[in-house]
Amino acid sequence: MKKPQDKTARMTKALREGGVRVTRQREALLKVLTEAADHPDAAELHRRAQVLDDTVSLATVYRTLTVLEREGVVHRHSFESGGARFEVADPVHHDHIVDIDTGHIIEFRNDKIEELQRLIAAEMGYEIVHHRLELYCRKLA
Amino acid sequence: MKKPQDKTARMTKALREGGVRVTRQREALLKVLTEAADHPDAAELHRRAQVLDDTVSLATVYRTLTVLEREGVVHRHSFESGGARFEVADPVHHDHIVDIDTGHIIEFRNDKIEELQRLIAAEMGYEIVHHRLELYCRKLA
DNA sequence: GTTTATGCAAACTCTTTGCATGTAG
DNA sequence: CTACATGCAAAGAGTTTGCATAAAC
Numbered sequence: 001m002k003k004p005q006d007k008t009a010r011m012t013k014a015l016r017e018g019g020v021r022v023t024r025q026r027e028a029l030l031k032v033l034t035e036a037a038d039h040p041d042a043a044e045l046h047r048r049a050q051v052l053d054d055t056v057s058l059a060t061v062y063r064t065l066t067v068l069e070r071e072g073v074v075h076r077h078s079f080e081s082g083g084a085r086f087e088v089a090d091p092v093h094h095d096h097i098v099d100i101d102t103g104h105i106i107e108f109r110n111d112k113i114e115e116l117q118r119l120i121a122a123e124m125g126y127e128i129v130h131h132r133l134e135l136y137c138r139k140l141a
Numbered sequence: 142m143k144k145p146q147d148k149t150a151r152m153t154k155a156l157r158e159g160g161v162r163v164t165r166q167r168e169a170l171l172k173v174l175t176e177a178a179d180h181p182d183a184a185e186l187h188r189r190a191q192v193l194d195d196t197v198s199l200a201t202v203y204r205t206l207t208v209l210e211r212e213g214v215v216h217r218h219s220f221e222s223g224g225a226r227f228e229v230a231d232p233v234h235h236d237h238i239v240d241i242d243t244g245h246i247i248e249f250r251n252d253k254i255e256e257l258q259r260l261i262a263a264e265m266g267y268e269i270v271h272h273r274l275e276l277y278c279r280k281l282a
Numbered sequence: 283g284t285t286t287a288t289g290c291a292a293a294c295t296c297t298t299t300g301c302a303t304g305t306a307g
Numbered sequence: 308c309t310a311c312a313t314g315c316a317a318a319g320a321g322t323t324t325g326c327a328t329a330a331a332c
Contacts, residue, residue: 021306023312042297057314062297064312078219080273083296097262100270110261116254117276121238124249126278129241132221133274135258137267162286162331183322198289203322205287224321288329297319304313 007034007088011073018071025060028052033068039077039085039105079105079134095133148175148229152214159212166201169194174209180218180226180246220246220275236274 008030012022032040032048040048042061049056065086068074077085079098090107093114097106113133121128149171153163173189181189183202190197206227209215218226220239231248234255238247254274262269 016307021311023306025313055314059298059315060313063299066298078221080219097265097267099267106265108261108265110257113254113257113261116251116257117274120249120251120254121276121278122281124238124247125281126238126240126276127281129277129279131274131276133258133272135262135267135269135272137262137269140263140266140268157332164287164331166288196289200290200323201288204324207323284332286329286331288327290326290328292324292326294323295321297321299316299318301315301317302313303315304311306311307309 011088014073015068015071020067020071024053025049025056026064028056029061029064029068033074033086033088036087039087041083041085043083045086077132080136095135097135097137100136100138152229155214156209156212161208161212165194166190166197167205169197170202170205170209174215174227174229177228180228182224182226184224186227218273221277236276238276238278241277241279 008027011030011034012027015022015026028049029045031052032045036045036048042058042065045065046056046058046061049061065074065076069076073089075087075089077087077096079085079096085105092109094107094109095113097108098104099106117131117133118128149168152171152175153168156163156167169190170186172193173186177186177189183199183206186206187197187199187202190202206215206217210217214230216228216230218228218237220226220237226246233250235248235250236254238249239245240247258272258274259269
């Protein structure tokens with residue numbers, strides 16, 4: 001069982017070492033991000049962060065998310081509808097299943113599919129820098 | 142060698158049978174779409190369609206693309222940056238490699254990867270309705 | 283003739299930015 | 308103390324929409 005506070009501590013350390021200032025607002029956002037079990041968008045992160053610190057503005061949420069993404073501690077996804085959604089970067093890459101009826105997002109990882117992608121790209125003379133695989137699904141009866 | 146005019150003819154037929162009116166503007170857009178070897182966005186399609194019919198407005202381009210997508214003759218993609226990009230629906234599904242240096246988009250199809258996706262979804266109790274696989278790549282040296 | 287599509291401009295959503303002020307290191 | 312981060316409001320990009328007019332069937 002990984003404790004969220006450990007994650008936050010590791011993240012703030014990584015940020016400071018990257019020359020990034022850890023402000024009250026950024027601490028609030030980091031806490032909200034590490035505690036999120038879902039994939040919230042910027043507005044939702046703003047709402048959650050304001051509970052912890054009501055001075056957090058939406059502009060800062062966006063600016064901070066950009067910084068966190070650049071520092072590699074957050075991943076940005078854009079699923080089929082709506083704006084960008086965010087999650088704390090997982091050291092192990094995973095893909096997503098989107099339940100088109102409920103909107104729920106499920107993570108999965110499959111080494112075979114990762115390897116196949118690498119092979120396909122290589123056959124075409126390419127090396128994968130990053131990729132995106134989303135399965136839009138419906139629950140089986 | 143498939144002739145573009147055949148494609149357009151088939152598409153207009155499908156549209157009329159779907160109760161959709163085929164206007165001058167829609168004809169221009171269909172022609173531009175079938176002749177496109179790339180994946181243009183709405184603004185680019187607007188530019189190209191205006192060469193054929195200068196009364197085509199951007200609003201109509203958007204409205205028509207929505208109709209064409211609903212009728213199944215066009216696919217809409219949203220790659221990592223910029224707005225939506227469109228292509229005539231391919232009867233055989235394909236995925237995309239995006240060259241991150243040039244922006245070029247290459248299509249590919251791989252049955253094994255399609256099958257793997259189906260298996261993964263099934264294992265989680267899901268059936269795939271549609272999916273999206275994009276490989277953001279760099280040319281190998 | 284009816285019903286649907288169009289152009290235009292305004293509105294909308296999501297995101298970014300300029301600027302004066304605040305604050306982390 | 309100085310450089311960087313912030314809030315606010317305004318601007319931006321991409322897309323949609325209300326309305327009066329035009330045209331497909």
